[in-house]
Each structure stands twice: as C-alpha cells, then as structure tokens.
Amino acid sequence: MTQSNHHLTPDLASRFAKLVLGHLTQEYPNKLTHSLDSAADVQSPRALYPIFYGSYDWHSCVHGYWLLTRLLTRYPNLPEAPTIRAVFNRQLTEANVKGELAYLAVPSRAGFERPYGWGWLLALQTALEQNVTTESQRWAKILSPLADAFVARFIDFLPKATYPVRVGTHFNTAFAMTLGLKYARAARNTKLETQICETAWRWHANDVNCQAWEPSGDEFLSPALMEAELMRQVLSDAEFQIWFSAFLPNLVQRQPATLFLPATVTDRSDGKIAHLDGLNFSRAWCQRSIARALPRDDPRSALLFASADLHYESAIAHVSGDYMGEHWLGTFALLALEA
Template identity: 55%
Template sequence: MSPSPGLDSPTAQRFATIALGHVRREYPYKPGNVLAGPEDAKTPSQLHPIFHGSFDWHSCVHGYWMLARILRRFPQIDAAADIRSLFDTMLVPEKVGGECAMLAQPLERGFERPYGWGWLLKLAAELEELEGGDWAESLRPLTHVFVERFMEFLPIATYPVRVGTHYNTAFSIRLAADYAEAVQDDALISLLQKTARRWYGEDEACPAWGEPSGDDFLSSALIEAECMRRLMPVNDFLPWFDRFLPRIAESQPATLFHPASVSDRSDGKIAHLDGLNLSRAWCWRSLLKALPSNDPRRPVMEHAAAAHMDTALPHVAGDYMGEHWLASFATLALEA
C-alpha cells in the first residue's frame, strides 16, 4: 500500500477538470423538489439557477466546494482561471436569489435535509477562506437559509439518523461545524455541540454490524466518531472514543478495516460503495489527529486508511454514476 497521500497539484488539476465538466451539465438529473402543482414542473436550471448540474443538487454543491478548495490550495494550476470564471458567472446575487426562491416554497422545508444542508455550509466555509472574489458574500442569503434551518430543526430532532446514506445526521453536523467555526457563529457551534452529545454521547461498544449495506457511502460508525472528534474537546473525546470503539487495536469490528467491494460502477447505488471507501479513509485519517503519537491504535488506523484509499482512488472517474461526485469525497480524504 502507498503511504498516506495528500492532494497534490496534478491531482487537483485532474479533479478540477472532472468537476468543471459536470457542475453545469444539466442532464441526466435527479430532482429533489416537491411538485405542488403543474407550474412546479421545470427544468433543472429553472429550479436551481446555480446547482443544476452533477446529476443532483447536493452533488453539484459539493462539486463547487471541491473547486473552491482546489482554487484556494492550488491557485496557479491551469484550471484556476476556469474555476474563477465559473464562480464569477454562477455565484452572483441574481442566481442565489433564484435558489432561495425555490427553498421558500411551503413544501420545501425538508429539501436536502440534512445532507445538502451540511454541504452548502461546507461550501460557504470554503468561500469565506477564499480570496479574490465576493463569492462568499454573494452566497450569504442562501447560506443563512440553511443556518436557520439547522437552528430550527436540530432542537426538534429527537433522534439521530444512523444510516450510511444522505440522511445520516452525524455527517451533516460535522460539515456544518466547519462553517460555524469559520464565521465564529457561537450559537450554531453551541447547538451542534449540544446536539452531538445528546444524540451520541452515551454510545459505546459500536458493533458496526450493519456495514456495509448495499448503497452506503458513509460509515455510520466512523462518521459518528469523526463528528464527535470535531465537536468535542480532545480530553472529552478520547474517553468517549475508547468506549465507542474499544477494540481498534485488534482491528475490530473487522468490517471497518476491510474496503467494500464494488461489483458494478454503472449502477448508481452500488457505486456508492466507492464513496464509502473514500469516506472511511477520510474518517480514519481525521480520527488520527486526536491520538497521541505513541498510541498503539495508530498503525492499525493508518493501515486501514491507506487500504481504503488505495482501493477507491483509481475509480474516481470512468462512469458518470460515480464521476459526478466521487472526486469530492476523494478530496475530503486526501485533505484530511
């Protein structure tokens, strides 16, 4: 296996080229809005002036996040000019207003909850750190819509959702934490922290018996751990982590240490499993940040991260069912 890699300039150029090829590709497209009447049957770009590419709204949002991340990290690559041109054209007040208008419809309260919510705030956080444009300011009305939705929803969300797909709540609040910290939104940070402890604070001896299911792209066990790492002080997190996954040094639960097998990458659901491998690599690498340098779990976790990364990275492109989103998850893992 390769040593733990990071995102480099050639890979950034490759990933940017992939995303620039699909964030404005309108079809095929899977809509996520509710039709209240025949007037709501519109084309993707009519519904979503910005995020109408990449097969679906949330994938388009995290495609934009990846491009913003790449532009900030590698401003001299060839794709940088095209990314800036895209942002100058698309991240403008008029188009943001169109996105907000769709969300204001009475039946769209749950649109993209919670996965798309988290990714939109992750994009906003990246734009806040990106120099050279007014893109964060232009996006702010849409950003505020999703901040308000988190603030309204989390207090009434009695239970977490632990599946390995879009409805996973740990993943969404983990991404939202990056935005809350970037803009120093103390109220949002506090709510995210309280919610994480309420949902997951008493969990222990996680068996991970349901992983992987046939269309997982998230590890419900590892993303919960990564959520708690992100939202807890390290001195609180480490005892929780010890209880939650007490047998990591023994490579148990075994399923978390073995990359998932992907039988058909033209099947959108089965292709999710490439994302599972990438998101596990991201979680393992991120969780290492909390451990002391002499912790006996480190070699086991490093090995697991490398195995998952090596399995998934060759398949970021090839079939559109994975190509429209996998590079974003690869970027999360490489940048961990």
C-alpha cells in the same frame, strides 16, 4: 505514528478540476428531489435551481463547487483556474442566489436536502470565506444569504430531532453536523455551534460498544466512523479519547473487522452500488482524522492510518470512468486527502 503517503499534488488537483468542470453545468442526466404543489412546478433543473442544476443532483453540484474552491485555494495557478473563475463569475450572482432562495421559500420544501445538502452548502460557504482572495470573498458575500437560510434550518430542526439518523447515506445526521460545525466555528456563529454540540452530546454521549453493522449495499458514509468524527470535533482531546475507547473498545484488536476491510464494488454503472467507492474514501477521511487525535504512541493510530491508505487505494482508480461515480467521487477523494 505512521502518516499517509497520499497527498494532493498539482497533477491530481488538475485531474479533479477537469473532472468537475466536465459536469458542473451539465444539466442532464439529472435526478431531481423536488416537491410539486401544482402543474406549474413541473420545470427543468436549471429553472428550479439557477446555480446548482448540474452534476446529476443539487447536492453533488454544491460540493462540486466546494471541490473547485478548495483546489483554487491550494493551487491558485492551476491550468484550469481561469475556467473555474469564469464559471464561478457566471453562476454565483445575486440574481441566481435569489432564485435558489425562492425555491427554498416554498413551505412544502422545508425539508429539501435535509441534512446532507444543508451541510454541503455550509461547507462551500466556509471554503469560499477561508480563501482570502478578493474574488473568493466576493463570491462568499454573494452566496451568504443562502448559507444563512440553511443555518436557520439547522437551528430550527435540531432541537425537535429526537433521534439521530445513523444510515450511511444522505440522511446521516453526523456527517451534516460535522460540516455545519466547521462552518459555525469559522463564522463564529455561536448559536449554531452550541446547537450542534448540544445535539451531538444528547444523541451520542452514551454510545458504547459500537457493532458497526456496515456496510449496507448503498452506503457512502460509515455510520460508525462518521459518528466518531463528529464527536472528535465536539469534544476536547481528552474527552474524545475516553469516549472513543468506550465507543470502539476493541479497535486495537482490529474489531469490528468490517472497519478495516474496504467495501467491494461490483458494478460502477449502478449509482447505488457505486456509492461504496465513496464509503471507502469517507472511511479513509475519518480514519486519518481520528488517528491524528489519538496519542502518538497509541497502537490504534497506526492501525487507522494503515486502514485509511488501504481504503483510499481501493477507490482512487475509480474516481472517473462512469458518470454514476465521477459526478461526485472526486469530492470524497479530496476529503480523504485533506484529512
């Protein structure tokens, strides 16, 4: 089995930290996902979301905090660490969490950020709780009511969701459930874990011979590989190998071929087209994770590791350069590196 040579180094961590700090509390430009019940609801992003008003949109701001938390965990003495801690201390307050909860409490906003932002908020909570420093534990305690709110939304939503959403954008259910499952297990929330595992089985247990009709023009997730990554976490190793062999039965022949070919990005100033750099990172993430779940002598493992390197290398030079990508791509680069 061939492992990747790509790793998170202190220099790269510092580069990512600088990038995120440059936009985490930058209010504009901003793309609001906002339900208005009256003229009084016409407010600025900062007024609506006291914590997560930066980074162009709510969910990108959330996973910007996740990225910085992971960097602090890996490299607590980064040159940017004091600035990161100052931003967290200023933003992660009980008053600001109450403001975020007040926004969610409006009935017309029950579907706000479903499911992508739900998954990312739980991922942030997981990252804070897994950092054992006193300061991170304090931030986790402050943020926990917001995490509880999204846990409740997952538990309410999944039983009535008859079908999965398989697109490669924010509506992809496998991605959000993958992040939610990691939170559930770390927090020992058996109700959420059971709900996610049962839903994943209900939706995907009988999925076979995936054709992988991807990429679409604005995807940043692979519908095929994201589903496989979810099932890798839901199933035991033995169960997953059986399921995966039926799901992508011709992988050893490098089929579907699209999964081995990085997406082409023609205009990184176009926010939708720029999503495709994220697709290349997220494929690298899933391919590495799946490769490690296969037997060491399985030829598919080497193929997936090689493809992951190819996808990662196609995107890493473009993490910065245009705001349409740089407000979020560092997060997906780190997902690939930590796989």
